[in-house]
Structure formats: C-alpha cells, structure tokens
Amino acid sequence: MKPTIFITRKLPEAVIQPLKEKYEVTMWNRDVQAVPRERLINEAQRADALLTMLSDRIDETLLETARELKVIANMAVGFDNIDLAAASKRGIAVCNTPEVLTDTTADLTFALLLATARRIVEAAEMVKQDKWRGWSPLLLAGQDVHHKTIGIVGMGKIGEAVAKRASGFEMRILYHNRTRKPEVEKQLGACYASFEELVEKADFVVCLTPLTAETRNLFTLEVFQKMKKTAVFINVGRGPVVDEQALYEALETGEIAGAGLDVFASEPIGADHPLLKLTNVVALPHIGSSSIDTRTAMMDLCVKNIDAVLSGRRPPTLVNQDWVTKGIVQ
Structure with a gap:
C-alpha cells in the first residue's frame, strides 16, 4: 500500500499534485477553519506523514497513537505547537519552513x-x-x-x-x-x-x-x-x-x-x-508571511520535506536534529 499523508488545511491542487502521484493524500477541505481535534487524531493514527499548520496541536496524546507516523511538516518557521521530544522519541522527523519567508x-x-x-x-x-x-x-x-x-x-x-x-x-x-x-x-x-x-x-x-x-x-x-x-x-x-x-x-x-x-x-x-x-x-490576523509567492514556497518546502522522509532521505529543513529514523537513511 502507498504511504498516507494527511494535510490539515486546504492547499492548492497544483502544490500537492507531486504527493498525489506517489502517495495516498487526504486533505481537510477548509481554507480557514481548523481541522477538529478528533479528526486530526483519527487521521494521525493511520498517517505516515502530516502536513500541519501552527494552530494544530501535535502533542504527546496525539503522537502516542500515531504508530505509522514518520514525518510532520509544519508550514511555519515556528514549531512550538509540536512536542519535539515526543516526536524524536518515536523516530518522527519534524520539519519547518525557514528562510523562504x-x-x-x-x-x-x-x-x-x-x-x-x-x-x-x-x-x-x-x-x-x-x-x-x-x-x-x-x-x-x-x-x-x-x-x-x-x-x-x-x-x-x-x-x-x-x-x-x-x-x-x-x-x-x-x-x-x-x-x-x-x-x-x-x-x-x-x-x-x-x-x-x-x-x-x-x-x-x-x-x-x-x-x-x-x-x-x-x-x-x-x-x-x-x-x-x-x-x-x-x-x-x-x-x-x-x-x-x-x-x-x-x-x-x-x-x-x-x-x-x-x-x-x-x-x-x-x-x-x-x-x-x-x-x-x-x-492583523497573523499574516506575517502571507504573500502568494511566499506561502506557495512554504507549501512546496513542506511537500519536499515529506517526500524526502517517505523516500528514505534526510529532509531539507529538519528541526529535531536528534531524530532517530524508523529505518530511514540519513
């Protein structure tokens, strides 16, 4: 079976098409409304990868049930919404989107x-x-x-x-x-x-x-x-x-x-x-990096991070440098 990816906010089809060609992709189809917590946990339980927003709480409770999860690509420079220690302990790569914004x-x-x-x-x-x-x-x-x-x-x-x-x-x-x-x-x-x-x-x-x-x-x-x-x-x-x-x-x-x-x-x-x-x-409504060019670049970087990990490569912008992979080559 193809690895599965869950995206927590609606992204343009053109951006996620490279993922769809190789993986099973499910996306929360809302532009602004955050994915409900229960839905996020349910999706994480079967996902190999999550593409998340800063408003998505990725904590110990969620991670302890995410048995297949290998990578979390956060569409932000910040990553305080993710429990890094819990992710590293489980061999989950956490990535962000620095520089481009x-x-x-x-x-x-x-x-x-x-x-x-x-x-x-x-x-x-x-x-x-x-x-x-x-x-x-x-x-x-x-x-x-x-x-x-x-x-x-x-x-x-x-x-x-x-x-x-x-x-x-x-x-x-x-x-x-x-x-x-x-x-x-x-x-x-x-x-x-x-x-x-x-x-x-x-x-x-x-x-x-x-x-x-x-x-x-x-x-x-x-x-x-x-x-x-x-x-x-x-x-x-x-x-x-x-x-x-x-x-x-x-x-x-x-x-x-x-x-x-x-x-x-x-x-x-x-x-x-x-x-x-x-x-x-x-x-302002948290629009610091909100230009079309930059947000598209952030999405593209998330896609590259996910594809790298699921393809057995080190992701371009790894946050948790103590990451111990689940059988993935560094």
Missing part, C-alpha cells in the same frame, strides 16, 4: 511599524467613514520613524532583515538576542543591548523572539512601564510572549503610545477582544 515577514513587520507610528489605519477609516471634515495642524499626527531608535528582541534571520530595512530609515538599531551577532553589528551598525537597556531606550520595540519557556510572558506590565511614554510596541513573533492584560493597561493608561500586533495569545481573536477597543492598536 524571511523577507516577506520583515516587510510586514516594518509595514506594521509604519502603520502604527503614522496612524495609517485610523486615518484610512476616518476617510471611509465620512468623518474627514477639514484640516488641522495636528490632525492624526503620529510619530516619525526615520532617525529614531528601533529595538529588536530576537535577532534571527527575520530580525536581521528588519534591521536592514531600519537602516534605510537611518534608524539607530539596538538588538537583544541569546547570542551576539558580530556580523550584523559590523554590516548594519547594530548595537547589542541587554533586554532592560533596549526597552528603556528604544522608540520602537519590535518583538520577533520565538516562544520558549524563557520568553513566555516576557513582556509584563513592569516591562511596559520601563518603556518611553512615546514608545510603540510591535509583535510579529508569538502572542504568548506578551501579557496581554498588561499591554492593555499600558496602552490605556499611556505608559506606551501604541502597539502593532500580528499575533495574539490565543488565535483567532474575536471583535470583543479588549485590545481591539483601543484606537492606538493596529491588529
């Missing part, structure tokens, strides 16, 4: 920074809602971005790409990371800073850090209170790194000036979310 996500990050700083969304809505009655010297006056200080928390590939864009605006670049990046410092004039120094000095605090035990709830009320009153907070990393109640309080009381958010602690959020009630918040 770096520039697209950096573009979105800087666009969100600009939109928040210059109050673009508020201004556009004023015109659309027929509330523009005239001109005044400080009508929807925002903040300049050029020549200001950007503080990047999490200087991975995306952080580096954001820093490049910031250099074009002649910004001073501070960054905080687990390890220093001498080449980035040399090429872009970026300066390493402690987390405390960064949040105190930056005009724009940009969070791009992955979600780990150390970064969960990294941004607390105390942290926001250390920022400048004029600071703008941007999060295109992971929602749970922020205490959202603390962020709400900081924005409502004027501890910081604004926030641009592409990610939230629990997604999707509803219109009743407290942060959406604030005019100084620009909220």
Whole structure:
C-alpha cells in the first residue's frame, strides 16, 4: 500500500499534485477553519506523514497513537505547537519552513511599524467613514520613524532583515538576542543591548523572539512601564510572549503610545477582544508571511520535506536534529 499523508488545511491542487502521484493524500477541505481535534487524531493514527499548520496541536496524546507516523511538516518557521521530544522519541522527523519567508515577514513587520507610528489605519477609516471634515495642524499626527531608535528582541534571520530595512530609515538599531551577532553589528551598525537597556531606550520595540519557556510572558506590565511614554510596541513573533492584560493597561493608561500586533495569545481573536477597543492598536490576523509567492514556497518546502522522509532521505529543513529514523537513511 502507498504511504498516507494527511494535510490539515486546504492547499492548492497544483502544490500537492507531486504527493498525489506517489502517495495516498487526504486533505481537510477548509481554507480557514481548523481541522477538529478528533479528526486530526483519527487521521494521525493511520498517517505516515502530516502536513500541519501552527494552530494544530501535535502533542504527546496525539503522537502516542500515531504508530505509522514518520514525518510532520509544519508550514511555519515556528514549531512550538509540536512536542519535539515526543516526536524524536518515536523516530518522527519534524520539519519547518525557514528562510523562504524571511523577507516577506520583515516587510510586514516594518509595514506594521509604519502603520502604527503614522496612524495609517485610523486615518484610512476616518476617510471611509465620512468623518474627514477639514484640516488641522495636528490632525492624526503620529510619530516619525526615520532617525529614531528601533529595538529588536530576537535577532534571527527575520530580525536581521528588519534591521536592514531600519537602516534605510537611518534608524539607530539596538538588538537583544541569546547570542551576539558580530556580523550584523559590523554590516548594519547594530548595537547589542541587554533586554532592560533596549526597552528603556528604544522608540520602537519590535518583538520577533520565538516562544520558549524563557520568553513566555516576557513582556509584563513592569516591562511596559520601563518603556518611553512615546514608545510603540510591535509583535510579529508569538502572542504568548506578551501579557496581554498588561499591554492593555499600558496602552490605556499611556505608559506606551501604541502597539502593532500580528499575533495574539490565543488565535483567532474575536471583535470583543479588549485590545481591539483601543484606537492606538493596529491588529492583523497573523499574516506575517502571507504573500502568494511566499506561502506557495512554504507549501512546496513542506511537500519536499515529506517526500524526502517517505523516500528514505534526510529532509531539507529538519528541526529535531536528534531524530532517530524508523529505518530511514540519513
């Protein structure tokens, strides 16, 4: 029998055709709605491969029943939705989609920074809602971005790409990371800073850090209170790194000036979310890498990862380097 693959979201037929030619492919046929947990578990019990989204929880409970599973291809750079230790213990390769989305996500990050700083969304809505009655010297006056200080928390590939864009605006670049990046410092004039120094000095605090035990709830009320009153907070990393109640309080009381958010602690959020009630918040539906070119490239990389493992080869973007295969050549 052919190996079986389950895809947890509707993908274009042209993308998955190479898999269909060699394998038995089943796909959850919804664009936005997540596959129900029960269906995911049932499919995993017989699947040799899963092509998953960041919103799919692949935990010990699911993996202990997935006897045939050999590879999980996650369509994201992040993989905090997958229990890596449990997967490695069972000889399951876990793959992600790094590199291909770096520039697209950096573009979105800087666009969100600009939109928040210059109050673009508020201004556009004023015109659309027929509330523009005239001109005044400080009508929807925002903040300049050029020549200001950007503080990047999490200087991975995306952080580096954001820093490049910031250099074009002649910004001073501070960054905080687990390890220093001498080449980035040399090429872009970026300066390493402690987390405390960064949040105190930056005009724009940009969070791009992955979600780990150390970064969960990294941004607390105390942290926001250390920022400048004029600071703008941007999060295109992971929602749970922020205490959202603390962020709400900081924005409502004027501890910081604004926030641009592409990610939230629990997604999707509803219109009743407290942060959406604030005019100084620009909220996006987790679209950091969402361009046609990039999302297609991410899908293609997932397909290549799955085909590699099921064909007895090492996948291009293996996450769990301690992977011990189920009879597969490395």
